[in-house]
Amino acid sequence: ALGIGLHNLGEGLAIGAAFASGAAGLGTFLVLGFTLHNITEGIGIAAPILKQRPPLRTFAALTLLAGGPAVIGLWIGSLAYAPQWSALALAVGAGAILQVIVELVSMQLRQRADGTRALLAPSAMAGLAAGVGFMYLTAMLVKI
Structure with a gap:
């Protein structure tokens, strides 16, 4: 949850910077894209501990740990009034997405004997397209 929270800080920076630069359309698309992307992160946090039946406050704490930095990043990114700060915040957000891609590809290659073949499977290529x-x-x- 902490690692995902740090990753979500970058996403929040990108969203805040998009809105601060006046690109509300870009900000809206980023919110939608990151929301879809973060659904799987929530499952990744909750699934390993479900068999232990932790109390609800544990899930609330993990949610705050993973999602809170996105809000902080949004606040910081929204203060980016100069173009260079907006570019930096958007670049950090792009780096957060690149980190996810690299991690998923390397996990696929480590865990499956046919990892390279799976990366080139029709379903993977359709998702990429x-x-x-x-x-x-x-x-x-x-328009930016």
């Missing part, structure tokens, strides 16, 4: 298509759609609809 859908992501790139969504990126280009966002670029067409959002």
Whole structure:
């Protein structure tokens, strides 16, 4: 949860910087994209401890630990009034997404004997194509 929280700090910086720079469309798309992406992170935090049946306050604490930094990042990113600070905050957000991609690919290669083949599977390529298509759609609809 702590690692995900630090990762979410970068996402919050990107969202705040997008809104601070006046790109509300970009900020909205970032919120939607990060929301979809963070659903899986929540499952990744909760699944390993479900068999132990922890109290509800444990889940609340883990939620705050993982999600709180995103709010802090949003506040910090929203203070980025100079273009160079906005660019830095957006770059940190892009780095957060790159970190997820690198981790997932390396996990796939470590855990499966056919890791390279699985990365090139039709379903993986379709997901990549859908992501790139969504990126280009966002670029067409959002003016920075």
